[in-house]
Amino acid sequence: MIDKEKKRERFLRDPLPLRLGALAATLGRISSSARRANDPAVVEQFLQEAKYYIEWTAAEFDPETAAELVSMQRLITLWHQSQVKHF
Numbered sequence: 001m002i003d004k005e006k007k008r009e010r011f012l013r014d015p016l017p018l019r020l021g022a023l024a025a026t027l028g029r030i031s032s033s034a035r036r037a038n039d040p041a042v043v044e045q046f047l048q049e050a051k052y053y054i055e056w057t058a059a060e061f062d063p064e065t066a067a068e069l070v071s072m073q074r075l076i077t078l079w080h081q082s083q084v085k086h087f
Helices: 004-013 016-036 040-060 064-085
Strands: none
Touching: 004 016, 004 040, 016 040, 040 064
8 A cells, every 4th residue: 555654644534434435445346356356466455455444443433333343354354364375
């Protein structure tokens, strides 16, 4: 990801609904890219991006929702680690 800190600052300027939309769009890109599997590096980039988006957003939610996001992040991390082994 290009300049993680700049991306983080820009991402956090958006209101929460837009950030969730960005996360949803990234998850959609993961799904689409993984099915096509043309370039595994693209999938890897989207997985990393989704993990960052969750990390940067989860603290702003109630504990139950934050826990769901963290659980999702854990699953993405596990999938990412399993995919890295196959790249």
